Amino acid sequence: MDQNHLVKTLSLNEFQSAPLLFLEQVNQIGEPLMLLKNGVPFTRILPCEPTQKTLFGMYKGQIEICGDIINPIDVKWDAML
Numbered sequence: 001m002d003q004n005h006l007v008k009t010l011s012l013n014e015f016q017s018a019p020l021l022f023l024e025q026v027n028q029i030g031e032p033l034m035l036l037k038n039g040v041p042f043t044r045i046l047p048c049e050p051t052q053k054t055l056f057g058m059y060k061g062q063i064e065i066c067g068d069i070i071n072p073i074d075v076k077w078d079a080m081l
Helices: 012-017 019-029
Strands: 009-011 033-037 040-045
Touching (some): 009 012, 012 019, 012 033, 019 040
């Protein structure tokens, strides 16, 4: 089997011969791998979703700032200390 070829389906026996290699391919390529048992779909291996490392920028494009958020407002608050 060509190791550079994109693997979409694979027999369970082939997967067992080099599982780490195939798992790394799924991770690098980002596409799922379907394992077949006796030619029938047995299980599917999916790549992990990339995670956000910080909260900064997490809501980019989802929040809109309306007005001036830096200068104080003219309304006094009735707040208990």
